[in-house]
Amino acid sequence: MDWLNEFLPTSTERLNVWIGVICTFAIYSILYRENPFYRFFEHMYIGLAAGYALGPYLVDVLYRYWWEPIRIEGAWGLVFVVPFGMYLYFIYSERYGWISRIVIGALIGAYSGLAFQMFSSRYLPQLHGALTKPLWFPPNATGEIFLSNIFNNWIFLIILISVMVYFTFSFEHRGAVKRTAILGRWFLMIGLGAMFGNTVMARMALLIGRVYYLLDSWLMIRVGGG
Amino acid sequence: MEARSIWERMMRIDRRILYVILAVNIIAALMARVAIEPDVPPPVKRFYDTVEALQPGDMVMVSSTWSAGTLAENQPQFEAVLKHLMRKRVRFTIISFAPPARDISHRLARRIAEENGYVEGKDWAHFGYTPDIIIAIKGMSEDIAQTIRQDVRRTPIAELEVMRGIKSLKDYKLVVDVTPSDTLGNWISYRPPDLKILYCPTSVMAAEAYTFLDSGQILGMITGAKGAYEYERLLGIVGLGTRFINAIQFSHVLIIFFILLGNFGMLMQRRASAS
Numbered sequence: 315m316d317w318l319n320e321f322l323p324t325s326t327e328r329l330n331v332w333i334g335v336i337c338t339f340a341i342y343s344i345l346y347r348e349n350p351f352y353r354f355f356e357h358m359y360i361g362l363a364a365g366y367a368l369g370p371y372l373v374d375v376l377y378r379y380w381w382e383p384i385r386i387e388g389a390w391g392l393v394f395v396v397p398f399g400m401y402l403y404f405i406y407s408e409r410y411g412w413i414s415r416i417v418i419g420a421l422i423g424a425y426s427g428l429a430f431q432m433f434s435s436r437y438l439p440q441l442h443g444a445l446t447k448p449l450w451f452p453p454n455a456t457g458e459i460f461l462s463n464i465f466n467n468w469i470f471l472i473i474l475i476s477v478m479v480y481f482t483f484s485f486e487h488r489g490a491v492k493r494t495a496i497l498g499r500w501f502l503m504i505g506l507g508a509m510f511g512n513t514v515m516a517r518m519a520l521l522i523g524r525v526y527y528l529l530d531s532w533l534m535i536r537v538g539g540g
Numbered sequence: 541m542e543a544r545s546i547w548e549r550m551m552r553i554d555r556r557i558l559y560v561i562l563a564v565n566i567i568a569a570l571m572a573r574v575a576i577e578p579d580v581p582p583p584v585k586r587f588y589d590t591v592e593a594l595q596p597g598d599m600v601m602v603s604s605t606w607s608a609g610t611l612a613e614n615q616p617q618f619e620a621v622l623k624h625l626m627r628k629r630v631r632f633t634i635i636s637f638a639p640p641a642r643d644i645s646h647r648l649a650r651r652i653a654e655e656n657g658y659v660e661g662k663d664w665a666h667f668g669y670t671p672d673i674i675i676a677i678k679g680m681s682e683d684i685a686q687t688i689r690q691d692v693r694r695t696p697i698a699e700l701e702v703m704r705g706i707k708s709l710k711d712y713k714l715v716v717d718v719t720p721s722d723t724l725g726n727w728i729s730y731r732p733p734d735l736k737i738l739y740c741p742t743s744v745m746a747a748e749a750y751t752f753l754d755s756g757q758i759l760g761m762i763t764g765a766k767g768a769y770e771y772e773r774l775l776g777i778v779g780l781g782t783r784f785i786n787a788i789q790f791s792h793v794l795i796i797f798f799i800l801l802g803n804f805g806m807l808m809q810r811r812a813s814a815s
Contacts, residue, residue: 345559363640370639370669378668378689428674432729436757443755509747512763514795515788516613516743519765522787523612525566526780537570537783 320534335532338524444474473501545812550805562794569790576789577773583753584770587738587760591621594713596629599706601715603723605673607640610720610742615648616768616780617740618718622649624775626656630713631702635667635688637676637723642669646692661691662701668692673723677730681709709735714759720745728757740767 323332340355380396383389398417405414447467451460479491480498487495529535544552594600602621606614625632634649636642646666658664667688670676679687684707685697697703705711714736717724722745727737736759739749743764752758762771766788768781 346556367639370642371671374639374642374669375671382689425674428730432725435729436725439757440751440755505747509744512743512747515766515792516610516764518788518791518795519612519743519784520610521562521612522566522570522765522784522791523615525563525787526570526612526783529567529570535571 317534331531335528338528342524444470447471473498477501545809547805547808547812550801551809558798562791565794566787566791569787570783572786574786576785578770578785580770580774583761583763584767584774585760587762588624588771588774590714590736590738590759591624591628594625594628594630598628598630598713599711600625600630600632601709601712602632602634602645603637603715603717603719603727604634604645605637605641605717605719605721605723606742607638607644611644612780612784613742613764614718614720614740616765616784617762617771618645618648619652620762620768620771620775620777620779620781621716621718621738621740622652623656623777623779624771626652626658627775631663633665633667633702635676636669637671637673638721639669642666642692660693661695665695665697665700665702666692667697673726674730677709677726681730681732684708708732714738716740724749724752724758728752738762 320328323329337355337359340351341359343349344352376396380392384392401413401417403414404410404412447470448464449467449471450464476494476498478498479487480495480502482495485491526537529537602618602625604614604618606618622632634645636645646668649664649666650660652658653660653664660666668691670688676687684703688697690696691700709715710732712735715727715731716738717727718740720742724737724739724741731737737757739752739758739761741749741761741763743766746761746763746767749758749761753761762768765781765784768779769785769788770781772779772781
């Protein structure tokens with residue numbers, strides 16, 4: 315009887331859980347067949363997500379970065395920032411569409427500059443790492459682990475070259491080049507297979523998370539624990 | 541009516557039956573009290589060692605850009621990392637670069653902080669939602685108080701006790717990026733050069749991050765709920781990762797079995813129709 319009292323939606327906390335359960339069942343009902351129950355909750359979810367985002371946009375962005383600096387610090391120059399951003403909406407006007415391009419141009423210019431920094435700090439260390447991998451024992455090298463490193467580095471080099479050959483379209487693939495490209499394609503397939511395996515794992519984890527919610531939060535069955 | 545072979549019947553199994561089998565398998569695995577000892581992979585061990593090397597009072601940034609859609613993958617990671625940070629008595633701040641990520645991370649952090657005797661504002665703070673990650677990282681690299689202005693409770697950053705002696709990201713020891721999206725590249729590109737990065741992606745994103753691990757741009761990685769389980773084992777705690785792991789393992793075995801069975805059935809069917 316105690317369990318039933320706790321189980322029923324008699325408090326705000328339990329009501330929240332029950333709403334979550336109804337939403338979960340509604341979304342998963344698509345697995346059985348297409349139905350209006352699923353459609354209603356799908357649209358409600360998208361609407362809620364969009365509406366929910368509006369709160370942080372107003373509070374954490376407009377209020378924090380625009381309204382308060384003007385009101386408290388007297389940064390009146392910021393008054394022009396929001397209207398300037400809203401010039402983007404002129405894109406819907408045939409006559410004044412050119413005004414939106416001013417904002418778009420400013421944004422593209424800023425992000426082009428940032429892209430240069432991104433390239434050097436993101437890819438150069440990878441290039442450096444790839445080109446400086448030891449392929450044989452340096453004079454001071456000892457230990458079994460280092461042998462495995464050498465082996466891994468050779469595999470890395472073979473995969474790197476064969477995949478690059480596969481993506482070289484400047485000339486026709488013939489003979490050894492063709493065989494290398496085929497090898498590269500196999501390596502790519504293995505890599506994509508590993509990525510797909512990870513994707514399946516992620517989707518499974520999301521499903522498991524929902525089942526856990528139903529068992530633990532709704533039915534109050536203490537599960538798992540390893 | 542022509543009699544169908546077993547292989548033909550197998551190829552025509554209603555997919556809903558497979559869903560039911562999968563659901564039963566997950567429920568049974570969640571209920572099972574079986575402990576599977578993990579072989580902790582090097583990225584998780586390095587993640588643990590990096591946090592373990594922190595000193596009490598060090599400052600850590602937790603970038604939390606996940607929401608309900610990836611809760612089962614990111615929540616176990618987030619909780620395990622926060623518990624480890626609190627065990628080490630380091631200070632930390634949380635920042636979100638997606639609107640729904642703000643409240644979910646704040647609520648979880650508040651609960652874990654209460655359990656571990658951490659006080660918001662004194663030992664940790666949440667910077668709320670910040671709209672542009674690149675501008676935010678570049679701004680915080682120079683002056684956090686000017687860039688973020690207030691925490692999620694509207695307290696000015698400069699007045700937070702947790703921020704004493706901290707001016708910019710250069711004063712932080714490391715950043716932990718818990719995310720299902722491509723925020724890691726921005727942290728790598730625009731952070732101060734000496735700021736170390738640890739990464740908690742969903743399993744989908746993990747494969748792309750191995751290049752960053754290989755080049756040393758990130759020091760460690762916890763992959764999805766499975767990685768969280770391995771991390772929990774290192775920490776010696778039972779969290780969501782530990783609760784999920786049996787179901788993850790058994791559902792994988794079931795899916796591999798289905799794949800093998802489907803392929804075998806298709807081959808046999810082809811052979812039968814060829815003969």
